[in-house]
Amino acid sequence: MFYTELPPHPSLAGHVRCIWVFDSSDPGTSAGDAGSADETQRIVPDGHPELVLHYGDRFAELSDDNVATTQSRLVFAGQISRPLVLRPGAKAGVIGVRFHPAGARALLGMTMLENTDARLDLTSVWGQNCEHLLDEVHSAADAFARVRVVERFLIQRLAQSRVAADVAVAHCVALLRSASTPLTIDDLATQSGLSSRQLERRFLQEVGIPPRLLASIFRFRRLFDAVEQEEAAPGRWAGAAFAAGYFDQAHMIRDFKRFAGQPPQAFYRSLSGLSAAMVGNPP
DSSP, X not given: OEEEEXXXXXXXXXXXXXXXXXXXXXXXXXXXXXXXXXXXXXXXXXSOOEEEEESXXXXXXXXXXXXXXXXXSEEEEOOOSSOEXXXXXXXXXXXXXXXXXXXXXXHHOSOGGGGTTOEXXXXXXHTHHHHHHHHHHHHSSSHHHHHHHHHHHHHHHHHXXXXXXXXXXXXXXXXXXHOSXXXXXXXXXXXXXXXXXXXXXXXXXXXXXXXXXXXXXXXXXXXXXXXXXXXXXXXXXXXXXXXXXXXXXHHHHHHHHHHTSSOHHHHHHHOOHHHHHHHOOOO
């Protein structure tokens, strides 16, 4: 299995956090690393919408009643507030553009709330431009050449965009990401110079979820960082919860069930392939 995260081109840095590549057809892949085509993988919320391009076998998305739908070759995945359950293709090849929480609207030109917990088929939206992009990616020599193709495409689209970044919302997102103690909507409104109602409305438009939910997701994701960086001893969830900013282990477990659909131990046991690469090493 090959997985890597790359910094974006400087002209995209204001919108894009990173670009990642996942390829299960890499010669060094073992079945256990990549995940089999029969098993499911859980992608948990991280606060970042993504553009996902399949140049290999496509993933299938499973609904709550276990109905599988094969993803489009080019998908925009908005914010997710619950786990996204996928079944990998036998020889998956994926490029993902991970946007900043408020970074994708300039690319799509639509409000982010429309795409929360939804996947948008961009082949039906971008038409011929999309076909040209997919053809170039397929003919590229390697993963890094494919990334450069995607970057050039995004740079062109952003140059044509008429949607300006919302500086106030971006500032509040940064505050939520770095906050060591919980911030209320009133705290953020004061910092942004907006009313609470204005900020909430613009947050939904630019990010797709309310500030409070984004703060909860950021805290949840810090839990994985706490484990990976060994701020808490492996397997000692109370210490990991405290390092991530939870008041107690019970609150942490409740968020795990909310965002991962499983308690911590069961979630980590189930990790493989793309889900394992995105979370990091299990405790």
